[in-house]
Amino acid sequence: MLRRPIYYSRPSWPETHLARLSAQAGAWLCRGAVVAAALWIAGRRAEAQENRPSAPVDLLQRYPTTMTGADTAPGRARPWQFSEADIFQLSRFNLEVATNLHLQAGACDLGIGHCRDGVVWALVIPRGEGSLASPAKAGPESINHVWLRFHPAQVNLLFPPATVAGGGAAGRFALMRVIANHKFSSSFHAGANALIPEAKDIIVDADARDGPRRFFIVDREARTAAYVAAFEAQSFKPHPGLTPALAESAFDQLWDSFDFGYAMFVLRPEVDWAKLREQYRPRALACQTSDEFAEVCAEMLRPLRDLHVWLTLAGTEVPVFDRPRAANANPPAHKAILGSLHTEGRLQWAVTPDHLGFAGIYGWDDDTLPEHFDQALEQMRDTRGLIVDVRCNGGGNEDLALRVAGRFVPKEFVYGYSQFRDGPAYTNLTKKDPRQVQPRGPWRYDKPVILLIGQKCMSSCESFVGMMLGASNVTTMGDHTCGSSGNPKIYNLPMDLAVSVPLWIDYKPDGKPLDENGFEPQVPFVPQPNAFAGARDDLLTAALARLHQGR
Numbered sequence: 001m002l003r004r005p006i007y008y009s010r011p012s013w014p015e016t017h018l019a020r021l022s023a024q025a026g027a028w029l030c031r032g033a034v035v036a037a038a039l040w041i042a043g044r045r046a047e048a049q050e051n052r053p054s055a056p057v058d059l060l061q062r063y064p065t066t067m068t069g070a071d072t073a074p075g076r077a078r079p080w081q082f083s084e085a086d087i088f089q090l091s092r093f094n095l096e097v098a099t100n101l102h103l104q105a106g107a108c109d110l111g112i113g114h115c116r117d118g119v120v121w122a123l124v125i126p127r128g129e130g131s132l133a134s135p136a137k138a139g140p141e142s143i144n145h146v147w148l149r150f151h152p153a154q155v156n157l158l159f160p161p162a163t164v165a166g167g168g169a170a171g172r173f174a175l176m177r178v179i180a181n182h183k184f185s186s187s188f189h190a191g192a193n194a195l196i197p198e199a200k201d202i203i204v205d206a207d208a209r210d211g212p213r214r215f216f217i218v219d220r221e222a223r224t225a226a227y228v229a230a231f232e233a234q235s236f237k238p239h240p241g242l243t244p245a246l247a248e249s250a251f252d253q254l255w256d257s258f259d260f261g262y263a264m265f266v267l268r269p270e271v272d273w274a275k276l277r278e279q280y281r282p283r284a285l286a287c288q289t290s291d292e293f294a295e296v297c298a299e300m301l302r303p304l305r306d307l308h309v310w311l312t313l314a315g316t317e318v319p320v321f322d323r324p325r326a327a328n329a330n331p332p333a334h335k336a337i338l339g340s341l342h343t344e345g346r347l348q349w350a351v352t353p354d355h356l357g358f359a360g361i362y363g364w365d366d367d368t369l370p371e372h373f374d375q376a377l378e379q380m381r382d383t384r385g386l387i388v389d390v391r392c393n394g395g396g397n398e399d400l401a402l403r404v405a406g407r408f409v410p411k412e413f414v415y416g417y418s419q420f421r422d423g424p425a426y427t428n429l430t431k432k433d434p435r436q437v438q439p440r441g442p443w444r445y446d447k448p449v450i451l452l453i454g455q456k457c458m459s460s461c462e463s464f465v466g467m468m469l470g471a472s473n474v475t476t477m478g479d480h481t482c483g484s485s486g487n488p489k490i491y492n493l494p495m496d497l498a499v500s501v502p503l504w505i506d507y508k509p510d511g512k513p514l515d516e517n518g519f520e521p522q523v524p525f526v527p528q529p530n531a532f533a534g535a536r537d538d539l540l541t542a543a544l545a546r547l548h549q550g551r
Contacts, residue, residue, distance in 0.1 A: 392454075
């Protein structure tokens with residue numbers, strides 16, 4: 001149980017110190033140094049006031065939570081916030097949540113990321129030396145900073161109120177924000193939003209002064225810290241300096257790359273790109289750091305509302321635009337629902353005891369996927385029906401999707417159209433070029449197929465949905481897809497900046513733009529509360545029931 005510190009009513013150090021100063025000043029007054037004494041006392045009084053310890057801050061009271069358990073359902077992931085008001089100072093930092101892991105530092109700055117349910121992350125930056133003792137290296141290591149992910153109710157365990165005060169270094173806000181963007185996607189997240197871990201689970205993620213990133217998964221109940229060496233080469237890279245010449249060059253190159261190549265201005269008639277340049281260029285050139293500069297550029301790009309516009313600074317993502325997209329899947333429940341589940345890279349497949357097939361495809365970014373799919377399909381050749389699940393597939397290489405879809409379509413089918421910029425005017429566009437899928441393989445799967453889709457299905461995976469519409473035995477089921485495609489080109493800019501510029505407009509088979517529309521399911525599924533929690537995936541269960549009925 002945490003005890004509140006007790007404060008006594010005896011005179012504080014500043015009060016007793018001022019009493020001594022006043023006595024000394026009295027002696028000077030006797031010698032006639034009235035003005036000098038007054039000035040001296042005033043200066044020392046200000047100094048004493050400055051050194052007075054700030055009142056302790058109870059972070060659990062500042063960021064309250066009612067949560068006691070975990071919530072790792074992607075559809076309920078929480079957006080988080082962080083501002084200069086969320087920076088505190090620590091008198092000391094001592095973390096020993098496992099027998100084989102110990103961090104300590106003196107005075108530190110503490111950044112807190114929080115959501116409606118309390119704290120979701122913390123970033124500790126020592127003002128002086130900080131050290132890490134762990135199984136990653138013999139002997140202690142000096143650290144630059146420590147990133148922590150934990151349950152909101154555990155914040156006072158990590159940062160006892162007696163060690164926390166207001167008045168953190170607000171000047172570190174930009175740096176903290178960029179480190180948070182770099183670290184956040186490594187644990188307990190769904191896209192840019194936070195999942196809530198169990199109270200016993202903590203991620204300790206420290207960058208050592210000599211380079212390596214030290215990433216640990218801590219079980220607080222077992223007091224163990226498992227080291228994940230795969231992150232060693234992924235430490236935060238300090239961002240380059242900014243000069244007026246670099247800022248001017250980088251901004252103009254970024255703006256020009258969209259002005260000359262971005263295809264979807266015709267879908268965003270409300271965006272005045274020239275006016276945005278006038279608005280943001282002076283702000284960008286007035287920035288003092290590369291982090292501030294990148295944030296201004298991201299703000300300028302945001303009105304495009306394009307999920308395929310990305311911006312990075314020294315390899316760290318700078319958030320540009322996102323929109324809420326509800327998840328409608330629960331892959332951890334699939335083994336319990338389907339029985340034996342086989343995993344081959346980005347593919348999971350199964351045959352149920354009553355001879356129904358399942359193929360879950362979680363990305364089009366594995367060149368071996370078509371080969372693994374062909375092998376799995378051979379094992380499912382005699383099934384009575386098949387579920388193809390792409391609800392959690394965010395896209396990748398469209399050529400891989402073509403090879404898988406080719407096992408289902410009976411003939412050539414136009415699944416979409418592409419249109420590119422073809423001149424300096426935003427309306428200068430090429431004609432709509434059709435994209436086709438061809439039959440492939442020694443045989444075609446012609447039994448009933450249910451294709452599970454949802455809002456997390458985007459980009460090249462939406463093209464896959466279009467391809468599968470060329471097979472009459474395929475029925476789409478679930479929720480609408482994301483509605484985002486771009487075929488982006490990466491432009492490298494000064495200061496180690498990089499930006500992606502979508503080059504095409506993608507059209508569905510009916511000729512309508514995919515962007516912000518997506519594909520609607522032929523069989524909509526409206527989930528009930530907790531439909532994708534625990535051991536439930538009610539959409540998968542409903543699809544199995546539909547195949548049982550021969551539909």
